[in-house]
Amino acid sequence: MxxxxxxxxxxxxxxxxxxxxxxxxxxxxxxxxxxxxxxxxxxxxxxxxxxxxxxxxxxxxxxxxxxxxxxxxxxxxxxxxxxxxxxxxxxxxxxxxxxxxxxxxxxxxxxxxxxxxxxxxxxxxxxxxxxxxxxxxxxxxxxxxxxxxxxxxxxxxxxxxxxxxxxxxxxxxxxxxxxxxxxxxxxxxxxxxxxxxxxxxxxxxxxxxxxxxxxxxxxxxxxxxxxxxVKDSETFEIPFKKHELKGLNLAVAYDKAFSFYYRDNLELLEELGAKLQYFSPLTDVKLPENSNAIYFGGGYPEVFADQLSANTQLLQQIKTAADNNRPIFAECGGLMYLTKEIINTDGTKNNMVGIFNCATEMTDRLKRFGYAECELNGTKTKCHEFHKSTLSEDAQNIQHQYKLSKPLSKIKWECGLQYKNVLAGYAHIHFWSNFDFTKQIFDLWKRAII
The missing domain is CATH 3.40.50.300 (P-loop containing nucleotide triphosphate hydrolases)
Structure with a gap:
């Protein structure tokens, strides 16, 4: 038409x-x-x-x-x-x-x-x-x-x-x-x-x-x-069942510190039956009632680090949820929030959730910028990184899960930290890029409803 x-x-x-x-x-x-x-x-x-x-x-x-x-x-x-x-x-x-x-x-x-x-x-x-x-x-x-x-x-x-x-x-x-x-x-x-x-x-x-x-x-x-x-788009098929995520009550962090989500990602989750329950790590003292998994997108946690750190009740609840095997997926700013602290360029430190006992160290220049390819368990997808921070290397509970590489170059690195049912990395993932990769994220969250 x-x-x-x-x-x-x-x-x-x-x-x-x-x-x-x-x-x-x-x-x-x-x-x-x-x-x-x-x-x-x-x-x-x-x-x-x-x-x-x-x-x-x-x-x-x-x-x-x-x-x-x-x-x-x-x-x-x-x-x-x-x-x-x-x-x-x-x-x-x-x-x-x-x-x-x-x-x-x-x-x-x-x-x-x-x-x-x-x-x-x-x-x-x-x-x-x-x-x-x-x-x-x-x-x-x-x-x-x-x-x-x-x-x-x-x-x-x-x-x-x-x-x-x-x-x-x-x-x-x-x-x-x-x-x-x-x-x-x-x-x-x-x-x-x-x-x-x-x-x-x-x-x-x-x-x-x-x-x-x-x-x-x-x-x-x-x-x-x-x-x-505008041509007919109804013939497009996705490799998921209609109610693939029914029973998933997904707590989605959303406020000024966490707002970097692809809209198509959120809508796909809803189309597959997930119930999205938005909450603010800045102001809410507890996770949404009845939520059984968590999604942390990117954002500016370093800008609001004081306020995030002051919300100790929520920090502890998220840490306890991770220790009790609640599925959590996080990207970029979400990863930073799940480390033990954010250290700004002036040396000030703010405590964060502490699922991963490494620190996020802010720098004065971009550490990673642009397109990349991300591999998880042998399956690759396209992704994007854009951050001015790096992780300290003193963690004891970190297993790198992502293998990343820059297109058109030989640059390679590892990221994607995992602890129990928590998976977090700097890469921003679009769920429509490779459904085989996305299935691994969905399977992680689905552990909450099995």
């Missing part, structure tokens, strides 16, 4: 993709459109901004993690529920893994057959802006760029000049522009943007932003180029 939709690409990181994306999402929502938001790549933070603005879940489109059939299935499945699908790109449009740019915005847009709107920052540019646009259009002839939005343009008069340059030299539509927005810039911290929940007066800022875009963006032109074909 025909739908409206497009992918927002950028010339580079920092060109304004996220700000413009959430502004356009909000603008179209105000105009009465039901928006389906997406994020290209493994990012966890941008989707939360989408969700805050639109009020519906935002999903990751990951062409490195998934084969083409799975990627299209998930995109079509979610896009079919809305009037228009809007996907925010990652880094620069062609930036990805290797010469082919695997996982790039360009590759993803091509696979889901969606038009691209290119964001171009115009600071310090005049006629040269057309050279940048032409370069992006000619690097790959099948780029599917259908329009351009210009950022950091100080006046409509200047925009008209840019528009003349680009449309004359490149033969592509200039959809509009965005003026400098100093008061609306999204702040960053060491692993990316500050989370949506932490931005003061976010709703007010987004309202102001969409009001501005309503005046500077030609919505009619944007909607005219936003054409996608």
């Amino acid at each position: 025909s739908k409206q939709g497009f992918v927002i690409a950028g010339t580079n990181s920092g060109c304004g993709k996220t700000t413009i994306t959430i502004g356009l999402m909000h603008l179209l929502k105000k105009k009465g459109y039901n928006v389906a938001p997406f994020k290209v790549g493994p990012d966890f933070i941008d989707p939360r901004f989408h969700e805050k603005v639109v009020g519906t879940p935002s999903y990751n489109l990951e062409s490195y993690f998934m084969d083409d059939k799975t990627l299209k299935h998930l995109f079509y499945k979610h896009a079919a529920k809305a009037d228009i699908a809007i996907a925010e790109g990652v880094m620069g449009m062609y930036d990805g893994l290797g010469l082919e740019g695997i996982g790039s915005t360009y590759e993803t847009a091509k696979k889901i057959e969606a038009p691209i709107v290119l964001i171009v920052g115009c600071k310090g540019l005049y006629q040269s802006v057309s050279a940048i646009v032409k370069g992006f259009m000619t690097l790959r002839p099948d780029n599917n760029i259908k329009g351009v939005i210009l950022n950091h343009v100080s006046s409509d008069m200047l925009f008209q000049k840019y528009k003349e340059f680009i449309e004359t030299e490149c033969g592509i539509k200039c959809i509009g522009y965005v003026p400098p927005l100093k008061d609306m810039e999204l702040k960053s911290r060491h692993l990316g943007l500050v989370q949506a929940e932490e931005v003061e007066a976010l709703n007010e800022k987004v309202n102001q932003l969409s009001d501005i875009l309503d005046k500077t963006i030609n919505s009619a032109t944007l909607l005219d180029i936003a054409k996608i074909e």
Whole structure:
């Protein structure tokens, strides 16, 4: 069925993709459109901004993690529920893994057959802006760029000049522009943007932003180029029984310290019969009643280490649960939380759960960053790591379970700590990447219902 939709690409990181994306999402929502938001790549933070603005879940489109059939299935499945699908790109449009740019915005847009709107920052540019646009259009002839939005343009008069340059030299539509927005810039911290929940007066800022875009963006032109074909996704089959996880009451850590979850992971658990019970390691003094297994995603436990450490009653309950064989699966920030302490770069220490008697030591630079392949018991899946911490080597109860390797290189390492029915590692796993690998995680949790 025909739908409206497009992918927002950028010339580079920092060109304004996220700000413009959430502004356009909000603008179209105000105009009465039901928006389906997406994020290209493994990012966890941008989707939360989408969700805050639109009020519906935002999903990751990951062409490195998934084969083409799975990627299209998930995109079509979610896009079919809305009037228009809007996907925010990652880094620069062609930036990805290797010469082919695997996982790039360009590759993803091509696979889901969606038009691209290119964001171009115009600071310090005049006629040269057309050279940048032409370069992006000619690097790959099948780029599917259908329009351009210009950022950091100080006046409509200047925009008209840019528009003349680009449309004359490149033969592509200039959809509009965005003026400098100093008061609306999204702040960053060491692993990316500050989370949506932490931005003061976010709703007010987004309202102001969409009001501005309503005046500077030609919505009619944007909607005219936003054409996608949503195909039937019902024939896709997954290798799990319909009620595979019935009886699993899964306590899911979710607050400002732990919010890095792929939405498709959570929804798959529910589709298979699991009951998700959300709790906050920051404020809740006990695990959800009747929960029989636990899921810790990633996040920023180091930022909220004082508050996490002060919640001693919950820390002890989780430690006791692990000692009593309760199944626990944790990723990245969740792993850090399950160690005995987090040591920040200034030397301050905060006690954590202590399932693993090693410490998490924060560093001033990234220790692991980017795509990897993760092997567990001989089965491999694609994954992503992104952290500025490392584990001390003094643990007595650690067994490394993951064997990891970087694609396109010979770099290999081990991670994935196990204690009884607890499995935790730095790797972020997308459950749709390899169902054989995912089955091992589900089998771990299913020990709670056998």
